[in-house]
Amino acid sequence: MKTKILLLLLFGWAGVIFGQISKFKERHILFVYERDSDKKQNGNNKEDSLIYIYFVNNTNQKEEIISSNYDSHSNLISRTIKGGKVLDWSKKQVLTFKILEDNGVIVDQDDTKIKLKANIKAEKGRLYIYPWKFNGAKEDKINKFIKNNTFCIELKDNVNFAVNMHEWQAGVMTIPLKAYIGRRNKENTGGMVETGVGIGGYAGWKFLAKTHFVKLNHEEDYRVYVSGLSINGLLGLSAVQLADDNSNDNSVTFRGKFPALNTGIALGAHYKELGLLLSFGWDIPLNKYGSNWNFKGKPWVGIGLGYKLF
The missing domain is CATH 2.40.160 (Porin)
Structure with a gap:
């Protein structure tokens, strides 16, 4: 018993x-570097293989085309569009040290990088990044910036990216x-x-x-x-x-x-x-x-x- x-x-x-x-x-740690003082961005320091964090404003959306039909002269006949809209990543920007600083992240004069605590999810050919909220004097401004944008990393083929x-x-x-x-x-x-x-x-x-x-x-x-x-x-x-x-x-x-x-x-x-x-x-x-x-x-x-x- x-x-x-x-x-x-x-x-x-x-x-x-x-x-x-x-x-x-999981708590992942990413860094955004000040490029004028440090040419390294979440990876190695080879310029052709830098791994950047991108972001796009959540208002930049477009219709997602599932398929297109053309005639024998390559004229468009019809398109199948998915219900709802998706983010338009053609308007993406690189997340930089200055952008974070301008949006409320407190940095010291000697700082060359900003640490981001985030969750990362691999989905639809991208690594989507979900930053944790910041704490600090200007937390409302930076957290609003995080809320209004979507962040990701796009890896090249045959890359092993460790975080x-x-x-x-x-x-x-x-x-x-x-x-x-x-x-x-x-x-x-x-x-x-x-x-x-x-x-x-x-x-x-x-x-x-x-x-x-x-x-x-x-x-x-x-x-x-x-x-x-x-x-x-x-x-x-x-x-x-x-x-x-x-x-x-x-x-x-x-x-x-x-x-x-x-x-x-x-x-x-x-x-x-x-x-x-x-x-x-x-x-x-x-x-x-x-x-x-x-x-x-x-x-x-x-x-x-x-x-x-x-």
Whole structure:
């Protein structure tokens, strides 16, 4: 009964954590540089491969033509127009240091770049940028500018554009390899390395991370993936095998499996949704038979695998 209650609590905790973390958004960091003093713009410093942020006023709209029909003399017969209007990106402008300064961003005399915190979404052949609101003396002016315009980045073909980011994350994990540090009964040496597979969840903060946007010439849509490091809390369940060589008191006759709650912390290395977790923690027995376990109350180090859900 106790095990079932702990299971419910575990998955209840995971549901609450995952639900809360899913409300957080990725925080991407972009820069707009003062070009007279720094010829770098969100990428490398080669003039032919600079990556600029563009914007267009939301009032600049046009009808979107889906298809056109012509006769044999190339005269237009008819056009199919999509309902509603779309932004006219032919009127786009480059977002510059001066434009942001003129629209209320406070900068010091020695500043050569302005940092933008934003969410980025790959859609319809562009990277749409949704800047976060500014805080400051002229926040009303700059935030009005952000509201009245739409921002994007247009990548050339075969470019891997990486943007610094950080975020809260959560996922499921297993720790298939553990090594216990110390034991209660020094004479029994079995079970110091465990290879059993448990199941649990992790939640933490991803840092030193980048979101990669890749535009290949034979693909219309962008490829998007994230890489980076994280620090996480762990909570899971596993089944521990109690045997003669890993018991504390050999006079206790019970031999078999008992459930244990896995708690700990982990440093993660992530690529896309997969994560490698270098973990440290403790296993807490969930019934009376676990009190005879030689590693009760002893810490462990382990290697785990995680899959990001949120």
